[in-house]
Amino acid sequence: MPENIDEVGAELRRAAVRLYSRFRSERVEGEVSEEALLVLITLDKQGGMSLSDLAAAAKVTLGSISQTVRRLEQLAYITKSRDTEDRRKVVFALTEQGQQASTASRRHRQDWLNARLGELTAAERADLLRIAPLLLRIADS
Template identity: 30%
Template sequence: MDATRLREAMMSVTRQARRHRPAHALTLSQMTILGDLDRHGTATIAELADRSQVRVQSLTLSMNRLDELGFITRTTDPSDRRRQLIDLSDTGRKVLAGDRVTRDAWLASAMAELTDTERGVLMLAVPVLGKLADF
């Protein structure tokens, strides 16, 4: 089935990309939080949980660790003092950028082994994969 073959191929590439992450000792959940904050900006814990499709309680340990490391900042929401607004700190932004640079370098190196036609096919698939990611 086409869907199975595509899923398996995407998962294999994803696993390889994860193997080529820098040794910063952050979990996938913690990196996901940093990436979400980078893409969407300031958020509440509830918004982060919703976008990650997890419960707020599931993010508590990750959020505390990211805060301890200085990778996020927490401020009180001026419109509702019971809520906290979470943002990416400069340190968190640097860690995230370093992670992306390392994984991009791995991918560029792997792509260099492909033929021009194979690289062209991959680049044609990028917008289509983006559409799939939005479902």
């Protein structure tokens, strides 16, 4: 039975808020935000996505993602072109600079997090890896 379900929820909420806040604060001058980085990573894995594709992947509105990509475009981290078949659509691609920025940001942030994770036991790390998909499932439900 959902014995302590309220407790689980409260702990989870607190953990997510704090963790997000902490991740964000690890960002240094010149690095893009968490959300923008996820866009770069998404485009790295699968180029040629439209604005709608990116909005769906990030689970935000079109208006929201539109501003995020505008900033990334101003930084010359991504390029925007028109879809030749359906000219209402735009197609985004990662630039060489965007690629580099993405890699550098990821490395820097992983360095910090890896140090934290390294302080855990192997069992705890295994727990985390097992739980992460669960968290994503909840977030995307």
